[in-house]
Amino acid sequence: MNIILDAGLLGIGFYHRQAQTGVGRVVEQLMTGLWQADGVNLSLAASSHLPETMRYARVMFGPSRPAFVNRPADQAWGAFENSILTPLAVGSLPSKAIRHGFYQVKKTFGTKSVRFNMSQWAPDSIYHSPFYPIPGAVGRNPKIHTVQTIHDLISVFHPEWFPSGDDTIKQVINALTPDTQITTVSNATKQDFCNYTKIDPARVTPIQLAASPILFHAVTDSAHKQAVRAKYGLGNSPYLLSLATFEPRKNIDHLVRSFVRLATSGDIPTDVKLVLVGTKGWKFDKIMAELTQNEALRSRLVVTGFVPDADLAPLYSNALAFVYPSLYEGFGLPPLEAMQCGLPVITSDIPAITEVVGDAAVRVPPTDSDALCQAMLSVINSRSVQVAMSEKAVKRASLFSWDKFTAEHVALYKRILSE
Numbered sequence: 001m002n003i004i005l006d007a008g009l010l011g012i013g014f015y016h017r018q019a020q021t022g023v024g025r026v027v028e029q030l031m032t033g034l035w036q037a038d039g040v041n042l043s044l045a046a047s048s049h050l051p052e053t054m055r056y057a058r059v060m061f062g063p064s065r066p067a068f069v070n071r072p073a074d075q076a077w078g079a080f081e082n083s084i085l086t087p088l089a090v091g092s093l094p095s096k097a098i099r100h101g102f103y104q105v106k107k108t109f110g111t112k113s114v115r116f117n118m119s120q121w122a123p124d125s126i127y128h129s130p131f132y133p134i135p136g137a138v139g140r141n142p143k144i145h146t147v148q149t150i151h152d153l154i155s156v157f158h159p160e161w162f163p164s165g166d167d168t169i170k171q172v173i174n175a176l177t178p179d180t181q182i183t184t185v186s187n188a189t190k191q192d193f194c195n196y197t198k199i200d201p202a203r204v205t206p207i208q209l210a211a212s213p214i215l216f217h218a219v220t221d222s223a224h225k226q227a228v229r230a231k232y233g234l235g236n237s238p239y240l241l242s243l244a245t246f247e248p249r250k251n252i253d254h255l256v257r258s259f260v261r262l263a264t265s266g267d268i269p270t271d272v273k274l275v276l277v278g279t280k281g282w283k284f285d286k287i288m289a290e291l292t293q294n295e296a297l298r299s300r301l302v303v304t305g306f307v308p309d310a311d312l313a314p315l316y317s318n319a320l321a322f323v324y325p326s327l328y329e330g331f332g333l334p335p336l337e338a339m340q341c342g343l344p345v346i347t348s349d350i351p352a353i354t355e356v357v358g359d360a361a362v363r364v365p366p367t368d369s370d371a372l373c374q375a376m377l378s379v380i381n382s383r384s385v386q387v388a389m390s391e392k393a394v395k396r397a398s399l400f401s402w403d404k405f406t407a408e409h410v411a412l413y414k415r416i417l418s419e
Contacts, residue, residue: 001040001413002122004069005031006129008046010060011053015090015099022333023151026185026209027130033406035066040410041122042066047114047132051078051102055086071115118144126413132168133175145416146180148172152330152352153192154249161248161327173197181416183207183409185331188351207408208356210400211337215309218342218394219317228314232275232304239273239302240376241319241343243312243334244326246278251325251348251366258325258372260297268380274323275302277315316341320386321379324348325366332356340397344389346375360396362389 010031013024034042044066046053054075057065068075081102088095118141127138128147139146155162155169176182182204184190190206193199219225229235240259244250259274307315316322322338324347332353335345345361347353354363362379364371379385 001410001417002043002125003034003040003413004043004045004121004125004127005034006047006127006132006134007031007044007053007057008048008050009131011046011049011051011056014052014056014059015095022209022331023131025212025333026149026151029210029212029402029405030128030130030409032060033402034409035061037406037410040413043069045069045114045116045127047129047135050074050114051081051085054078055082058082069116069121071117074115124417126416128409129172133171134177134180136175139175139177139180146177147183147412147416148176148180149183149185150189150193150330151185152189152328153196154328154330156196157192158249158328181205181412183412185209186352186355188355189330191351205408205412207405207412208400209331209333209336210402210405211333211340211397212402213340215312216316216337216340217313219314225314225318228311229318231311232302232307232315234273234275234302234318237271237273238269238320238380239275239318240321240323240380241275241277241315241338242323243277243338244324246276249327250278251327252276252278254367254369255323255325255372256301258369259301259376261369262373262376263297263300267377272320272380273300273302275304275315275319277304277307277312279306312337313341316343319343321346321376321389323372323376324353325364325372326350326353327366329353335361336397336400339393342390342394344379344386345393346372346379356400358396360389360392 007027009024009027034040044053044057046068050070054068085095085098114135116135116137118138121144123143124145126145126147127134130149134146134148138144150172153169182193182199184193184204184206186208187206190201190204194201194204242252242255244252246252262268316338321344322335324335324345326348328350329352335347335353336356338345339357339360345357347357347361347363348366349363350366357363362375364375379389
């Protein structure tokens with residue numbers, strides 16, 4: 001099977017590591033899984049940011065990387081750009097300045113848009129876009145099969161949670177053709193998508209995500225865990241952990257209010273902290289204002305900012321519990337990652353997350369502070385509850401794997417080619 005995967009999102013992430021989200025992990029897992037899968041001839045496309053994506057692929061795969069299907073002239077330009085940038089540190093000011101210069105040149109000469117020479121593509125190729133809209137020329141080509149991944153419809157149902165002008169999902173939907181097959185990351189997202197678009201559910205295949213066993217696992221090395229504690233100024237204090245981009249739908253301000261309420265009640269030990277891992281998102285200032293209202297409690301609220309992948313498992317493994325009161329999710333990857341680390345999870349009882357955690361987590365209505373406080377209280381104050389929830393979490397997490405994720409994509413591709 002000849003599969004062409006749009007890896008443009010990974011190219012962007014190469015230069016903006018701190019802005020990477022769960023979607024980036026999903027695309028990366030799909031790419032590496034297909035690269036290793038038997039019977040799959042994987043090529044890469046970049047519907048945007050070709051030089052960045054080429055550089056990412058070179059670092060990720062080395063000389064044996066998948067071939068790109070972008071026009072040879074565009075690839076030559078990308079290689080030239082990378083030859084200048086490679087000696088420079090990725091986030092350095094010279095690197096940023098040179099990239100901006102190249103961007104302006106391409107914009108001036110009209111070479112910024114994606115261009116493919118599809119006449120060179122193998123017959124019956126499948127073009128899969130795991131994030132961006134399928135380019136119009138690809139979708140209109142009767143010799144190319146197309147697959148589009150839908151992660152969620154959050155910006156459609158709740159535009160108030162996003163900066164104005166964020167209409168990516170609408171662009172994705174508008175680019176679908178009658179023959180495009182769709183994958184969603186959960187059954188909940190499939191239902192949302194079909195209800196909104198009225199597309200035949202038979203064209204939509206839910207394929208659930210997983211947590212990386214390399215990044216997310218129980219850490220037993222005491223020295224390693226202590227080093228990470230020291231790095232983020234946590235000392236020996238017990239703590240609750242939450243991980244999310246600080247934006248309205250993640251409901252972090254509600255979590256902070258509930259924790260402050262619990263801490264001031266005196267019902268939990270005075271040394272218990274709330275650790276928030278994540279990068280700044282939209283309306284971050286509102287959340288920060290919540291953090292600084294009570295000066296006496298400020299030391300119990302720790303905001304780490306961006307945390308590199310290598311530190312995530314120790315942070316999870318050190319925590320009493322993971323708290324994730326999100327208002328809306330397409331899948332709910334962070335709770336699954338926490339469960340795979342053996343961490344008790346307290347999260348929202350919304351459809352996508354319920355589909356992931358089942359009865360292995362404490363689920364509460366996302367806006368019910370009483371329920372959230374009671375859940376945190378029950379876990380903090382009971383070692384037996386922590387142990388029981390940890391065991392259930394690991395067992396539940398074992399139901400999800402990236403191998404299964406890849407296999408279900410391969411099965412979908414085979415079905416498309418057999419029809």
